[in-house]
Amino acid sequence: MPLLKKINQVLIMLLVLLACLLLHSSLKSSTQLKKAYRQSHGLTADLPAEEAETDDVVPVIICASEERTGATMATINSIISNTDSNVFFYIVTLRDAVKIARTYIEKTKLKGIQYKILEFNPMVLRGKVKPDSSRPDLLHPLNFVRFYLPLLGISHRRVIYVDDDVIVQGDIKDLYNIKLKAGHAAAFASDCDLPSTHEMVRSIGMQTTYMGFLDYRKQEVKDLAINPNHCSFNPGVFVAEIKEWKKQKITKQLERWMEENFRQNIYSSAMAGGVATPPMLIVFHDKYTALDPLWHVRHLGWSPDARYAESFLQGAHLLHWNGPFKPWNDPAVHSDLWERWFIPDPSGRFTLTRPGSGS
Template structure:
């Protein structure tokens, strides 16, 4: 091989190496469509923090898709604004939202936060979801991402906090993150039997509202239909216990069984990702303080709570149809305080008197 040939080969190798480095460090600038040999979808994750595995870091997971991405932004900002502790945000999004959320974070004041962004592999649940209720949004793949926490974050150990993207956190998240979980319990959730939940819910707040107790597989579980239900939009769990007890596999079992036969979905509580979690965590969780999960703000367009009450709540949840970025949402002024404008203008909150 001549000296000239060796030099040419060296230049080609150098160029490929530089392109690869450029792609890895600046994924939102490189268009993967122009560089097909680097992958059809580009990176599957991006990490913007070097202290992600710090023992003092609180790990918070938020999942979202193109329909609710602004909610993820407001939830993050509310957590960051109201705590003095280090938080690592683990953001899971759909393919369409991956580049969008990175640009949103990098080009706003949120660029100082510790975060990683991951694409959710929709094929994990694509052929397993079967809805029988009248709310198609409950069948969106990102609603089921919480089933796969250890698979999404294989290097994480210990506690992790999952929060829905239609929440605003007004308290210091460290108080919730460090709460005591009773020995033997696998997680912490908010049950539906507090006075506030009973007053506002249209349901009886029990398992029978969500699960078909005529199903033979449910009968074999020996669950009581009058057992108090709980909300899965806020969950504190331990990833080591999750893996040890094969929680993901258990959730998938009920998810797939419901596709073959009715296990849940025709009841008043509807279907979606909640019923399998209610089955798997039956009487195996610690109750979260009610002030840390004030919900049903999205059930009606009218005001459910007084301004004084919501101002003292530590976490607000707009579960239901009327989201805080929607035109008919209640107490949207609180959500607006934490929303950070989308620099791409793709996501715009709707308001009653907007033009």
């Protein structure tokens, strides 16, 4: 009997050990599957995600292309200089710019920021984006990162996305704490919000309605039953609720409209807003919370001559040079407001174009 009892104890221990090994293998496989899924959708992390997953952090997602890394760093500098909050930056880039972005940070005043570099695989866009020669910059793969937020491998309940031609003058925590309406996956700034913006829009002929982004001659657009005079919004700055985004399968919806455009050409960068804005206008139509307009003052890059009143810009929380006239180039308006946050590139790749500079 004692011998039988010992045998039973050994067998039980072996069974427990086997169960532990199976559980470990299952968890490892699950992690590997998640990693493979993110990689198949074009997203790989440069640093372990656990470093940023705390409750008190303000997560900010921003892209850094090789040719515009200095713009990204100016945006980051403006954010950290105007808040006491714990900000964590997810910097999304292509493989050729990973080292450039890291060097820019580690060899400048930004070396103390909290960040993670994510590599975006442009193959995820195959069959979804067709060439368009009118504004090829709008076809850059990083322009579509905003579609894939839940696949970035982060676990925050919400995130802030900002373009790289943005300067933040307010406390980013105030933007992060905006209350979204029930059932809304994101908050954007409406194109019909501020009188000052209306004046700018009229002066440069910018479109602010769905008519400026979608081809209403196409049946697929007519079937949406969206009033062509309905106000558009700008997706260059927004707050996203990740759980709601996943629940509504926003990424899948956006991909569907990208693929539809690839087949039917229902929108084009020859129209007002390029190829990244129209899918978001369709998917989020009447399903988004409006941002305080001072948290997204836009159109600073649409004309080399049209200007806002300086007093108005000083009170704005966020400035966006959307359009072809960027503040690091010449000509551009209000470039002094951008340049105060610029950090010279330690590698010398990114330089400012200024009158008489010869560059």
